[in-house]
Amino acid sequence: MASRPKSAGSEASNAEAAFAQVTRAFAKDPEVTFGRLFASDGLKVHDKIFAMLVRCNLVVKLPKARVDALIAEMKGERFDPGHGRLMKEWVVIAPGAGDWLALAKEARSFVGGKG
Secondary structure: OOOOOOOHHHHHHHHHHHHHHHHHHOOOOOOEEEEEEOOEEEEEEOOEEEEEEEOOEEEEEOOHHHHHHHHHOOOOEEEOOOOOOOEEEEEEEOOOOOOHHHHHHHHHHHHHOOO
């Protein structure tokens, strides 16, 4: 029996729930803030964005070599913020393509200088 395709609404709510778990993991970190960033929910450390939810995907800032490795492993793709220029240090991770919390922790460490 074929499975029923997920609706866009359930995909969005699943992604929001997964991102909520990520944000809760940083709740006790006094240097991390959560809020609306442009048209997305996101996390900042020292007023610098390190993770955000964009179109049902996790977007994190990591070193270029790490982004390249995730792309080579087919776990992500470069982030295009909408102006046609791919960002070298930003990667888009689809739900299920990688451990969102672990990647967000890497991004927090990279952007904030500690974990």
